Amino acid sequence: MVFSSLLFLFTYLPIVLLIYYLSPLKWRNGVLLIFNLIFYGWGEPVYIVIMFASIAIDYTHGMLVEKCKKKGNDRGARMAVASSVIFNLALLFFFKYWDFLAGSLAALGLDFMPILGVSLPIGISFYTFQTMSYTIDVYRGDAQVQRNIVSFGTFVTLFPQLIAGPIIKYKDLGEQLDHRDHTAERFASGVEIFVVGLAKKVLLANNLGMLWDAYKALPTEELTVLGAWLGVVAFSLQLYFDFSGYSDMAIGLGRMLGFEFLKNFDYPYISRSITEFWRRWHISLGSWFREYVYIPMGGNRVSRSRLCFNLLVVWGLTGIWHGASWNFLLWGLYFGVLLMLEKLWLKKWIDRWPRVIQHIYTLFLVLVSWAIFAVEDFGQLGGYLAAMFGLAGGGLTDGAFGYYLGSYGPSLLAACVASTPLMASLWRRLPKRAEQVLLPVVLLAGLLLCTAYLVDATYNPFLYFRF
Known part of the structure; x- marks a missing residue:
């Protein structure tokens, strides 16, 4: 089940909200846990077993960490944390990377690992990272152990962000599991954020995705320079509005249920360096890797050679987290090298450039990265990159580009404007009374337009579901 579906919007969500708010406060986590499991099991009921295993393993390991710490047994506490982390990583490796590694080894003539053909549980990359944060936070003293297994199960399976994030660290949500505010103002702001996210996804991402699909399907020898760039621009906007739209919907749903999730995107395409881009893009993932991998490795308080090593490891992991394919690893290392160059040499020069040059520099490198990200087949990827730089023989342009x-010019223009703070800035300048009158009208119109599109459309993918 996806948020941008008629089933979710007009059946599942109203039922959840009705029963949730009719339930006494002390029952609401239990009600949520049931609906979380229904939501996840809608498409893959067999994988609910994984949820129960994750809840049981991490809940008991959290209790074990606390018990060892109270006894002054730091070694035992660290072993409990390590055991929890190993379980979650093993789960992720088996379902996501086993067949990838087995296939890669078989291509080299090493066939000792059988290809199992196990399907990937939806959202496993997100919820395994979230559950790993629990025992680590308890060990560090950043969060109290959760003694109520129903509340802990609610954290692990929380449906607004279960499938595609944002990644929630336990220390950011632990207190809200036991004490959260349910106010009309918070609920109303949640509806507003949700509808904005739905419009991003349905009206912008879906339309631009069809343009990208058209160019991705072309044989590389037919790709022109301008066509290849138009295709990757469409993909970059599709990905942004797909994922940021989903994140907005998750944040909005969280508020409707009394939770406060951290922002996951902050207009990344207005960045003036790659460093700034990654402070604005997929903020929850960057924060997770920084806090649980990069800083424990020494962060940037190390020698230059060690800093380079740390960056390449973190960004190699960031890349492969996105998918079991070599292009994702290449994509991650691409950014690792760029960030390394900026930290050590380039940033002081970039800061001296005119702002427009800084934006062009950043967008150029980011667009190249999305070509690497989007095309998994290395042969096709090489041909697509060659076309972007006029090396594929397709020429500068053709009739298809025009x-x-x-056809897509209005959607591209609307998406480009919407990817900047311009519209939000103009909205904030409205008189308070005008904003109060216009807001419900705009939200209702947006919901009706999205509904009409969903009734008529068959193209409605969510890109990050496969991660």
């Missing part, structure tokens, strides 16, 4: 630009 047709697609004319």
Whole structure:
């Protein structure tokens, strides 16, 4: 079940909200846990077993960490944390990377690992990272152990962000599991954020995704320079509005249920360096890797050679986290090298450039990265990159480019404007009374437009579900 579906919008969500708010406060986590499991099991009921295993393992390991710490047994506490982390990583490796590694080894003539053909549980990359944060936070003293297994199960399975994030660290949500505010103002702001996210996804991401699919399907020898760039621009906007739209919907749903999730995107395409881009893009993932991997490795308080090593490890892991394919590893290392260059040499020069040059520099490198990210087949990827730089023989442009630009021009323009703070800035300048009158009208119009699109459309993918 996806948020941008008629089933979710007009059946599942109203039922959840009705029963949740009719339930006494002390029962609401239990009600949520049941609905979380229904939501996850809608498409893959067999994998609910994994949820129960994650809840049981991490809950008991959290209790064990606290018990060892109270006895002054730091070694035992660290072993409990390590055991929990190993379980979660083993779970992630088996379902996500086993067949990838087995296939890669088989291509080299090493066939000692059988290809199992196990399907990937939806959202496993997100919820395994969340559950790992629990025992680590308890060990560090950043969070209290959760003694109520129903409340802990609610954290692990929380449906608004279960499938595609944002990644929630336990220390940011632990207190809210036991004490959270349910106010009309918070609920109303949640509805507003949700509808904005739905519009991003349905009205912008879906339309631009069809343009990207058209260019991705072309043989590389038919790709022109302008066509290849138009395709990757469409993908970059599709990915941003797909994922940021989903994150907004998750944050909005959280508020409707009394939770406060941290922002996951902050207009990344207005960045003036790659360093700034990654402070604005997928903030929850960057924060997780920084706090649980990069800083424990020494962060940037190390020698230059060690800093380079730390960055390459973290960004190699960031890349492969996104998918079991070599292009994702290459994509991660690409950013690792760029960030390394900026930290050690380039940043002081970039800061001296005119702002427009800084934006062009950043967007150029980011667009190249999305080509690497989007095309998994290395042969096709090489051909696509060659086309972008005029090395594929397709020429500068063709009639198809003009047709697609004319057809998708309004959507591209709207998406480019919406990827900046311009509209939000103009909205904030409205008189308070005008904002109060216009807001419900705009939200209702947006919901009706999205509904009409969903009734008529068959193209409605969520890109990050496969991660």
